[in-house]
Amino acid sequence: MNAAAVHRDWSAAAIAKIEADFNRSADTHLIPMALPGFPGIDLYFKDESSHPTGSLKHRLARSLFLYALANGWLRADAPVIEASSGSTAVSEAYFARLLGLPFIAVMPASTSPEKIAAIEFQGGRCHLVESACSINSESARLARETGGHFMDQFTYAERATDWRANNNIAESIFRQMAEEPHPVPEWIVCSAGTGGTSATLGRYVRYRRHPTRVLCADPQTSVFFDYYRDACAGCADPAMALAHGSRIEGIGRPRVEPSFIPSCVDAMVRVPDDLSLAAMRHVSAALGRRVGGSTGTNFVGVLRAAQVMRAAGRSGSIVTILCDSGERYAHSYYDPAWYARSGIEVESADYVIARAVAGGVLPPMPECGDLAG
Structure with missing residues (x-):
């Protein structure tokens, strides 16, 4: 057998192993969480921490x-x-x-x-x-x-994921939402690391002709929000870059990545790190288990979307992503000494998030796109 045939057989066997592994894995859960200050608005977390490797x-x-x-x-x-x-x-x-x-x-x-x-x-x-x-x-x-x-x-x-079907995260969300009071979400809120998830979500809702909009919450130190804002204005520079990466691990980037597709996102909001981490702590307390910082960033985006819905007199559902477990951040986000070293305030940020969950208004944050609808 020649080398090409050997390689083809090896690849076929490798694909079969991955497909068998997929068949052994159950879907991830959709977890409701109350938003006391927003009656008529239902929130769900797509819990991606339950994958075999613990994350989205x-x-x-x-x-x-x-x-x-x-x-x-x-x-x-x-x-x-x-x-x-x-x-x-x-x-x-x-x-x-x-x-x-x-x-x-x-x-x-x-x-x-x-x-x-x-x-x-x-x-x-x-x-x-x-x-x-x-x-x-x-x-x-x-x-x-x-x-x-x-x-x-x-x-x-963005190109490796089959956004039409194949149990991608978007298809899974809509299937699991089918029996809920508001089965078609008003918003799906995510954050961007590669941009692959926001591209999958945006493409899927358009392909299935859902009215759902995608809100991308970007951390404080990331080029994605600036690139999106400039893309909306028709003057985006794909070469823009920052000197430092994000403090919210797994999301935000110091440079524009090819997989981030601005046209797949309906709106963006830039979230300060102190609010991302306060939101992380709030969600952890509400769910009874630790979540990661990117889930906190997403939750701030949820609160902003809920405020927009309430102001418009709209009821409905919002789905966001629980990206990973907080157990991976015991030496950072769950260590008081890390906050002191990082110069991140805790108490006032916790108050801001608690007030917003109860129905108060978030402080102004940079935002762009079709938030008002």
Whole structure:
């Protein structure tokens, strides 16, 4: 058998392993949570922390591996390399181990030790760099030097996911909402790391002709909001960049990523870090378990969408994403000393979120797009 045939057979067997793994996995839960200050508005969290690798990125990693295998990019024994602040790398390490492939995660040195430990538990190796802005170039260099494949989630996230069907997150949400009082959400609120989720959600609701709108909540230090605002004005610069990455791990980027598609998003809001983390603490208390910082960012977006609905006299539902568990952030978001070192205020931010949940108004935040409807 020639080398091409051997590679094709190996790829077919690898795809079969991933599909079998998918069949063993149940769908993630849809969890309701009360919004006392917004009667007639129902909130649901799509709990992506219940995936085998504990985050929303499990879906992305599966799609990226299937996409790379179908394109013939992965080879037996050759390493898989990814630029990731943590959760994508945890999930990709899981699939690499499933296929017997070495895995290297290139990530900022500031990544939480819990995420590093999770990657290593899945059999991956962590390659730490000082600057978040250099993880892509360093990943490409390692791929060249090792003969491996740079998965490049930030380029391929939006195209690797089948947004029409195949149990993507959007299809799952609408299927699970079918028996609820307001089965078609007014809003789905997400945040952007690669942009793949917002692209999937936006494409799906248009494809299915739902009136649902997508609100993207961006953390304080990220180019996505500025890029979206400029895209709405017809003057977006894809080369815009920041010197530092986001303090809310897993979302926000210092540069514009190819998978972020502004036209798939109906509106954006920029959320201050102190409010993201206060919202994280509120959701954790309400659900009785810790959630991550990106879920807090999403929840602030939920409150803003709920305020818009209330002002318009509209009832209905809002769905957002519980991205990952807070157990991965014991040494940061759940450590009082981290807040002191980071200069992030806690008490007043907690008050702002509690007041907003009870029906008060959030402080002004930069926003853009079709929020009013």
